[in-house]
Amino acid sequence: MNMGKVTCDIGISVDGFVAGPNQRLEEPLGEGAERLHRWMFEQPDANAEVIEKITDAGAFIMGRNMFGPVRGGWGGSDWRGWWGEEPPYHAPVFVLTHHGREPVPMKGGTTFNFVTDGIESAMAKAREAAGDRDVAVAGGAQTVNQYLAAGLIDELRLHIAPVVLGAGERLFADVGDPGLEPVAVSHTDLVTHVTYRVGR
Amino acid sequence: MNMGKVTCDIGISVDGFVAGPNQRLEEPLGEGAERLHRWMFEQPDANAEVIEKITDAGAFIMGRNMFGPVRGGWGGSDWRGWWGEEPPYHAPVFVLTHHGREPVPMKGGTTFNFVTDGIESAMAKAREAAGDRDVAVAGGAQTVNQYLAAGLIDELRLHIAPVVLGAGERLFADVGDPGLEPVAVSHTDLVTHVTYRVGR
Secondary structure: OOOOOEEEEEEEEOOOEEEOOOOEOOEOOOOOHHHHHHHHHHOOOOOHHHHHHHOOOOEEEEEHHHHOOOOOOOOOOOOOOOOOOOOOOOOEEEEEOOOOOOOEEOHHHOEEEEEOOOHHHHHHHHHHHHOOOOEEEEEOHHHHHHHHHOOOOOEEEEEEEOOOOOOOEEOOOOOOOOOEEEEEEEEEOOEEEEEEEEOO | OOOOOEEEEEEEEOOOEEEOOOOEOOEOOOOOHHHHHHHHHHOOOOOHHHHHHHOOOOEEEEEHHHHOOOOOOOOOOOOOOOOOOOOOOOOEEEEEOOOOOOOEEOHHHOEEEEEOOOHHHHHHHHHHHHOOOOEEEEEOHHHHHHHHHOOOOOEEEEEEEOOOOOOOEEOOOOOOOOOEEEEEEEEEOOEEEEEEEEOO
């Protein structure tokens, strides 16, 4: 069986931040960071092809902060993600966490699975679930940086918003040089899309 | 008379640095930063159009560090820039410095002029010298950031090298949000060129 690629789509400011400063429940991406994603919400047609690819994967991996704001163990929390009853993934999602929890099936084919034994284990599980389709590392910054540092991402798709955040979470922090090669670019007035092939 | 644009071409790493750490005389752009410019030296033909535009201006402005490594006053220094007897500018160059010095004429039309009364004065002088041609802010990072913060750049052309520097001088540090709009993109395997229109 052919294996799919491991992809990663991430929105980033022109000065290299993927989330603004002072992240909190009311502003989970930090101050000003909603401007990173204006192109998705204001220009869904002009960016349709790019947007479609973001969720075109057989399995997803995300960090605990991306799944939800719950600190410490899950306790009695029944948090089911930010995305309502039918999340846009339509596939298994593997959430990296230190705290185990039973899988949470959602409408439309998304199931949130909780992985407590590290990024490589999560990748193995996602690969298996995805079959010959791609695995998408969905974020946030720390999770993407961990996978980049481990050399486990094949294709990085940066969506560079023309905004300066000035502070926040930096993509590429402490990842070494992942070996990037730009293979495709496009733009609208609200975003520049750059696809990088990754590999030393 | 029509006024030209104020442009700025600058090479930048994918993580937002325009110079590496530990800049010194032997390595004026800092560690690893020569990789920012591989596209210019290894792919002059594929990037010919972009390269030609970099020096297509009627006057240039640069910071003192870009002109040379001389610290403090000029003293008896006869430093004439990094570029040999015939620099690639072929036009007046205005060097921002705290220390006045007589103009230094070079071969091929370049004259280095030394401006001690600030960035707006340098811009006025460059505008006058350029006539209806463009004025190019040639670098380095601090100079570009000062002009961005002052709202004096019309077109910012980023040449994004697919390398991670991890540390060094950051473009966009403390500039606020300059109001960027991507208007053109292209790439080779060694660089992504993004032209931004600037203006709040």
